[in-house]
Structures are given as C-alpha cells and as structure tokens.
Amino acid sequence: MNKEEYKRYNRQLILPEIGVDGQEKIIDSKVLIVGMGGLGSPIATYLAACGVGTIGLVEFDTVDLSNLQRQIIYSTSQIGKLKVQVAEQRLRDINPNTNIIKYNNVLTEKNYANIFANFDYIIDATDNLATRYLINDASISLGKKYVYGSIYNFEGKVSIFGAKDGPCYRCLFPEPPNAQNIPGSLELGVFGILPGVIGAIQATEVIKLICGVGEPLIGKLLIYDALDMVFKKVNIRKNPNCPICSKTPNLKIIGNYHKISNLEPKTEEVEKIEVKNAYTIFCNNEHQFIFLDIRDFCERKKTIPNSIHIPIHSLKNRMDELDKFKDKCLIVYCQEDSRSILAAKVLLAYGYKVFVLDGGMYSWMYEKLPLIDNI
Template identity: 45%
Template sequence: MHKHPAEPGESTVSLPPLVEPAAELTVDEIRRYSRHLIIPDVGVEGQKRLKNAKVLCVGAGGLGSPALLYLAAAGVGTLGIVEFDTVDESNLQRQIIHGVSDIGRPKAESAAASIREINPLVNVVIHNMALDNENVKEIFSQYDLIVDGTDNFATRYMVNDAAVLLGKPYVWGSIYRFDGQASVFWAEHGPCYRCLYPEPPPPGMVPSCAEGGVLGVLCASIGSIQVNEAIKLLAGIGEPLVGKLMVYDALEMEYRKIKVRKDPDCVLCGPNATLTDLMEDYEDFCGAVSVEAQEATIDATITAAELKEWQDSGKDVFLVDVREPAEYEIVRIPGSTLIPKGEILSGEALAQFPQDRQIVLHCKSGVRSAEALAALKAAGFKDAVHVQGGVLSWIKSVDPSLPAY
C-alpha cells in the first residue's frame, strides 16, 4: 500500500466535469431540483449535467440502497442497476431500498420500483444478472461513472480492472461492523484499487458482513459519501476523493483522510503494466478458501444430512462450531461445542480436541470450517471432517424451523 496522511493546506485542483450538460431543464425539473439550483456551485448548469449523466450502481444491497436512492433524488438522468440476488428478510436491517413486501423479489426490480417512486423522471435500466468476465465491459461501456457497492473481493478487482481498461472512473466503498472506507479510483488522474490493494487478503483473513456483521446505519454513511463523490465528478465541482482514502470509525465518530499514491509498479495502471485485460478467474485470484483448506476437505467433507444420521445412530461425534460467540447465540446445531476458528488456528484450543472421538467441524457456510480443518489436520487430527454448507445447510435440509441469519 502506497499511502501517507494528507497534508493540511495541500493545494488541490478540481477535475473537469465528467459529462456535458443536457439541453434544458423542464418546469417540473426546476421545481423538483430547486434546492440544488440555488447552490452557486451546482446551479442550472450542474443540474443539467446530472440530468445528462448515466451512472451504474454495482449492487443494490447495503451500499447500493442509499446510493441509488440519493442518486435518483439528485436527478441523475439514467441509473443502471446490476444485481442478481433476491431480497431476504436479513437484508432489511440495512438495505433500505427494499421493504417487507419485496422479500423474494429480485433486488434489481425492487430497487427500480423504489427509484421510480422517489423520482419518476429518472430512466432506470435493470441488469438482473451477476457481473462476470463476459458481460462487465459491455455493461460498463454504457455508463459515464460506476458506483461500486460490491461485498466480495473477486468482484471488486473485476470492477476495478474493467473500469481501468475502459477509462471509467468509479466510486468505491467498503463496510464492516462499525468501520467504513470510501475512495474514487480513476487511473487517468490517480491510483486504481490495485495501487491501494495490490493483492487480496489471505482467504479467511477478512470476514464478510454475513460472517462478521455490519451496523445498518454505517451503509448510509458510506453510501452518502459515494453519492457525494459521484455528484462532484459529474458536475465538476469540489475536490473528489481521487488519490485519497476516507476512513470512518462509527464508534469513535472519527473520519480520517489518507493520501494514496499511484503505484509505479501497479500491474494494471503502472507504466510497465503486465495486466492488459481482465483476469481469467477472479474467484481463483481471491480464493474463497486457501489451497491448504481445499486440500484438507478432500475426502473429509460430510453433508448436514449425514451429520444428522451420525447423531441419530449414536456415533460418538465431537461437534465443533467454529463461528464467533455472537453467531452461536443466534442459532446453533444441537450438541455442538463453540470453539472459534481463531483459537484453533493459533493452537490455543487444540488441547480441547479428543483423540478418540469423531471430530466434526462446522461454521455458517463451510469456509471457516475448512480453514480450521486444515489446521487440525496439520496438528495430527487426520480423521476430522467438516460439514459442507455449515449451519445454513443444516437449517435448509434438517431443521427449517431454526432462524437463518
């Protein structure tokens, strides 16, 4: 990472507007956007640029929800939504663009309906699909600016790479528990995401929001920063977060701005770039689980139904839940013992594992238990196994009365 604290009083230069202004504003638009129009830095000219802008939001979840709502309210003329998931009850704690009546509905369609209710003047384009190497360039090429609300490293790197290759700026955000980050990556004027994070973290090092949780209102804080940056870029006002990383701590109520320099050795946007097109496999690059974990699960994986059969038959099973205590309090598989993954990887908890019983590990979905399984096997517990799909699989195939989370 190439960064240092921003220096107070450092001179800055605004970037030129990203889009040309529309020909005119209608009477209805003047009434609707009047509070923008009386801001000298925005004015009629700035609002015309917003009207003429085409912005794509990747994801209609935690960050996409506030971003889409405020982009629509601000008068961005065309809003694209790329999202393949459906609305789940657990989304409603933070994904405010959806409601109870939307549960089970495609998120892209639910988000589009909310946008039309807020501002029927916005043209909404739905891409109800997952981004992949085959479609990302074609979709991105239709827009002036990308707002990245993704929640996994594989898609983040793909979004970055496609944006750089197409010369598109994009506004990035990230959230976890009480912490958030935001920046603008535009390789023509500053660093790209790979300049900040040349490689993804080791598998299992950074839990997802589904594993570690996120304070719902944090999404609004970071999503609003993303929209603020989008408006500045489109209208050519203020100082965008190009070359700067905004870090937010909600518990301490503290914002820090860190300068990020373009990496001269960046494989994508550096002068000697070796990555000249999209990578073949972003999932493999980021790795859901480590190679060691993948190898450990070979011939050492059982289903939730098989675990139930073992329990019913009286097999002497030592069932270990490797999740965190807060997750264990929400829902647990009967008969399980809580030993968090970190205590297994550090070796601290190895003494708790018996040598004469069948050890079965599980987590929420199977990723963390695979990592713990690798550590156990390396410590000599060769017969240990883990449950494919974890607690979620148990709920789906064994006991649907338990709450999923």
C-alpha cells in the first residue's frame, strides 16, 4: 500500500481483525456483483469504499424514475442512462483505486463461465429467480463462494453458498415453484430502506470471507424483519442428494431455467392508448372495450369504475374468466404500465385484442379522472 492508501483505509487498518494483511487481501480481491438495483447499489458503494481492488458489475438495465426510491447509487439527472455506466462513475468518485469492470448484459448460461472466471467471489443482488438459480448452479460448478441476498416487502434474507462442505441455494430450495405462483420483480413491493440494510450485510459477509475473520453465514440463513426490527438465524443443512452440490452433481440442469419465468416474453407488439382517449371510451360507455386491472389486491384502494380485476400473477390460471370478452378489446392497466405490457403480451398470445393504458393509474389519477373506492 502507498501513503494515500494507508490514510484512506486508516480506520480499518487499526482494527486488529483486519490490519495491513487484511487490507492487502481486500485490495487484491475481485468481487462480481450480479444486479445493480436496490441491493447492488449499497453493496458496490461499500465495497469500493472498503478498498476492494476489482469490482465487476453485471447489469443490462437503464436508470428509471421508479428505481430512485431504493437504488441509492443513481440520481434523477441520470434517468435513462445505463446503470453500469452511472455506477462506474460513482464508484470511481468514491475510490479511484478500484478497478471497475462492466458487463452491460443479462447473465446467461452462455456467458457465465467467461464472466465468473475473472472473480474470486460472486454476490447475488438480483431480483428474479431464473438468474438466482443460474448464479447458484454456476458458482457451485466453478467452485466459487457467493453471497445470496433477497428482499421482499419488509423482509430480507442473506446467506453464503458454495463454501466447502456448506449448502447451496438448491439445498434450501431444490426446485423453483410453479411459474404461476411467482410474482415478477415488477410486482413486488419493497420498503425503500430495506435494500440498504441487506446490501450492507452482504458487503460485510464478503469482506469477512476475504479477510478470513468472524463467522460467515455459511450454513445459516439470516432473516431480517424490518417492521418488528428482528434478526434471526436459521440453520441450513447440506443436502447429500442435491443435484448441484452433492458428490454426484447433475450439471445438465444448468441453463434449464425457462420454466421459472412467470410470463414468457412474446414477440407481439403492444399498442398503448393515451389516457384521454381511454377516458373518451369510458364516457361513451363503448361496450366493445373492457378495462382490466392487473394490480395486486393491496394496490387497489382506488380503481377505475367497472373494471375487471385479475392480478398479473394469476392471469394464466384465470384466463377462462376472460373467454366471454374474446370479441371485445381489453384495456389493461397497472400502477404505471410496465406490468401491463407483460400481461398484454400474454393476452395477445392467447388471441385477445389488447391495449395498454399509457402511464397506468398514475396517469389516470394525474388527469383527475373518475375513480371509485375498492371496498
């Protein structure tokens, strides 16, 4: 370390558990973060500040206004920009000594080997199950430890998988649940501060692994309840018959994640209808149009009058309820329009005529158009 680094990391250097040797291990380490959203933001920020020598960022998305409530590495002026580019600049501002490697693409079974090979540790900061299972299976097959983290509503979980004689994610959840029962990432409510807590814990666990200090969460699942402010740890046993981390793994399952997707993407183009045009249809009581609300129950304090309600995660199972509207046109809406686009693609594939309400309920409310209380 040079003089500048001694001064920068002074508060860590004086910790006997870390010291010069530990700090040099941190500087020499290479950590990959898969996902630069709510979890990835605090993880990357703290790891760069701590002095991790190389940080890899896997993220395909751009900054959206709806991200800013919890993804603290981004700001309003950066909406529309690539997350990896924005994050790289922010991390360089925090610590110019850290080498940032960007992967502006989706992690897949075709590219994981080339990406993972460059790093010592992997951090799961994703928000979808298909990528989560891929990270697990890929890390185990390549002999990489990885730190798992997940958030939902007011609850977060953290663990370490891939350690010698330790369990993996499939020991906890051998097979993914049925696709119909999986809410997509766009449907999940998240308390804005929660990713900061869980992300900081994930960063802590990585530093502990790097320095070889403390008791990492190997074989333990940490569960955090923000509402009750309770932390609890649950033991996870290694499954001797696990298809991935047992003595006789079945590596053929790597890449077989298509069934985990909740709503398969379709190629059909989705047409949007402006709120004012939709309101004209509403006022004229044009019976060939049906408003379909795909939000979850907890979001429906207010709704457009005479709407049909089928939550997006139940859509495929309840498609028969829409059979009587096959000769009509559905106007699909959610809070904004992201989930509506997904639902519309599914409906198009089933042969329905569909429009997406542009801007969703937010646009309808902004125009002060009629709403009713959902009792």
